[in-house]
Amino acid sequence: MSKLSNNAKAMIFGLGAVLLWSTVATAFSISLQHLSPAQLLVIASAVSLIFLLALVTLQGDFASLREEAKKTWRSSLFFGAINPFLYYLVLLQAYDMLPAQEAQAINYTWAIVLSFMAVPILKQRLKGTDYIAAFACYFGVLYIATRGAISDLEFSNLPGVAFALFSTLIWASYWLFNTKDTRPSLIGITLNFAFALPLILIYAAFTGEFSHWNTQGLWSAVYIGLFEMGLSFVLWNQALKLTDKASRVANLIFLSPLLSIVWLSQIADEPILASTLIGLGCILIGLFIQNSAKSK
Template identity: 75%
Template sequence: MSKLSHNAQAMIFGLGAVLLWSTVATAFSISLRHFSPTQLLLVANVVSLFFLASLLVIKGEFGSLMSYAKQSWKSSLFFGAINPFLYYLILLQAYNTLPAQEAQVINYTWAITLSFMAVPILKQRLKTADYMAAAACYFGVLYIATRGQIGSLEFSNASGVSFALVSTIIWALYWLLNTKDKRPSLVGLTLNFVFALPLIFIYAALTGELTHWDNNGLWGAIYIGLFEMGLSFVLWNKALKLTSNASQVANLIFLSPLLSIVWLSQFAGEPILHSTLVGLACILIGLFIQNWAKRKTK
């Protein structure tokens, strides 16, 4: 890989991350047949924590983890409570109540949510393209939520759609607040998982989910912890560091929901809904408008 240019390497790492992300909805769908959202999150958090901590040991940065744990335990607890604890708990509840294809497509509107939340938090201004993008994306969400019956406004599963939309708010909030986080990225992410673990464990104990485990869900939870919460972050971070054109790498994310629907139909036995395809097209158009406007501005 040393003979390849940095941009070529960045595209390879970026594609690797996107391919892993595209399999996550399938892993969620299969694992939630055996585990509750809380049980799945608990196992995945432990696996991801071991993976991230191992990376720090290999890089010789484990000492800095201990140092930052003492210095910034309050911010680590705060960020860990948002992600992975609250974010994944709500996201997995969306996957538990909606078809996985609908939950993952709606979740992709978080970039639009972030733009609107950046106004009060980062004092940014919205442009015409942001409103156009939001209109396209949320029309897509409405189309998915009503299974194409927009005129009747009868939601197929209002609670599931609500969980999916709330997850986009939490994810956007996390990244907006993360812009003010002074911790190194890998150290900060690892500490989030360290401080989230007792929160998840206590919640699981209070809700009686530390008993009645179905071992058939274990491998899926390990896969999610290792690849969705761990390796994909490392690959994506590496891609963004190597590239001289971040927008080019970021555009790879458009592949993920398309591939995800294919994997869901092939491996999770979930039939592809016409309303999902139409809604996804609207959401991708909205995201494209937003990205195009940002690139034009730059």
């Protein structure tokens, strides 16, 4: 790989991250058949923290991690409470209530939420393309939520859709707050997990989740912690560092939901609904419009 240009390396790292992300909905679907959202989050967060701590140690930054923890423990607790604690708890609840294909498609609208929230928080302006993109995305959400019966407004699972939409609000908020975060990226995300894990354990204990465990979902939960919450972040971060044009790497994200549909149908044996494909198409069109306008 040493003979490749930085941009070529960035694309390889980016594709690796997107490939891992595309398998997550399948892993969620399989694991949640045996574990509750809180149980899954306990295992995945612990595995991710171990992976991130090992990576920080291998890079020789463990001393910096301890110093940063002392200086920024309030920020680390705040960010950790949002992500992974609250975000994944809400997202996994959506996956537990909806077919994985629907939950993951709705979750991709977080970029639209981010644009609108950036107006009051970051004082950014909306463009006409933002409104067009939002209309396309939320028409897609409505189509998925009603399974094509838009005129009847009969939602297949309104609480599940609400959880999926709420997860986009949390994720967008996290990234907006993250613009003020001065911690090094790898150290910051490691501290987030370190401070969030006690919160997750307390929540699981308080809700009685430790009283019954089904080990059948264990390995898929370990997979989620290692790849969705751990390695994918490292690959994506490396891709953004190497490229000279972030939008080129960012466009790779459009592959993830399409690949995810394939894995869900072939591995999780989840029948793919026509309403999901149409709704997902509308969402991807909206995101493409938004992304193209920003890259220009």
